[in-house]
Amino acid sequence: DAGITQSPRHKVTETGTPVTLRCHQTENHRYMYWYRQDPGHGLRLIHYSYGVKDTDKGEVSDGYSVSRSKTEDFLLTLESATSSQTSVYFCARGRVDYEQYFGPGTRLTVT
Amino acid sequence: GQNIDQPTEMTATEGAIVQINCTYQTSGFNGLFWYQQHAGEAPTFLSYNVLDGLEEKGRFSSFLSRSKGYSYLLLKELQMKDSASYLCAVRGGGGGSQGNLIFGKGTKLSVKP
Numbered sequence: 519d520a521g522i523t524q525s526p527r528h529k530v531t532e533t534g535t536p537v538t539l540r541c542h543q544t545e546n547h548r549y550m551y552w553y554r555q556d557p558g559h560g561l562r563l564i565h566y567s568y569g570v571k572d573t574d575k576g577e578v579s580d581g582y583s584v585s586r587s588k589t590e591d592f593l594l595t596l597e598s599a600t601s602s603q604t605s606v607y608f609c610a611r612g613r614v615d616y617e618q619y620f621g622p623g624t625r626l627t628v629t
Numbered sequence: 630g631q632n633i634d635q636p637t638e639m640t641a642t643e644g645a646i647v648q649i650n651c652t653y654q655t656s657g658f659n660g661l662f663w664y665q666q667h668a669g670e671a672p673t674f675l676s677y678n679v680l681d682g683l684e685e686k687g688r689f690s691s692f693l694s695r696s697k698g699y700s701y702l703l704l705k706e707l708q709m710k711d712s713a714s715y716l717c718a719v720r721g722g723g724g725g726s727q728g729n730l731i732f733g734k735g736t737k738l739s740v741k742p
Binding site for chain 1: 677
């Protein structure tokens, strides 16, 4: 257990619907991250947070928003899901200059 | 631009030694990480190098040459359970987003009996 959980673990949704993925950590780490992993692309950073209410964009942030109202929770929202957002989403926690620990992932399918 | 290259796939025999290479070109450098990822699971941390040289941790070792933009992960006494993808990641220099991890596409290692 890496002290980080994600929900839901699997989700199927329709194009155009909003989707929120949840990440919860128990280690009180300041930094949290959202990645997506696709075949042929590896892990790509969507958004990250460096504290409560402090967030910034990553490499592939278009179509995604995030919120962090508590240290332990980091939410990723797809405002209007598209088929190109079908992916496996990983949340991670960490401290600056140290390794990141990943959650178990959420497999999202947009039909 | 920023780029991390590693072989797509490798095959090795149980009990043997395998070396997975990683080359990188990034804006600044503040450490290189190796992760292991079994199919359908989350990446798990293996090793971290920030200075040149070899770091050894049991059957796994990782080497870094900052001047060459090069690292390798060495796996000894291969076991079937080592069949997984191995991800190379670099932390860029500076604060803010430059300190985030940039991942290579991963090397899928298959260990044969």
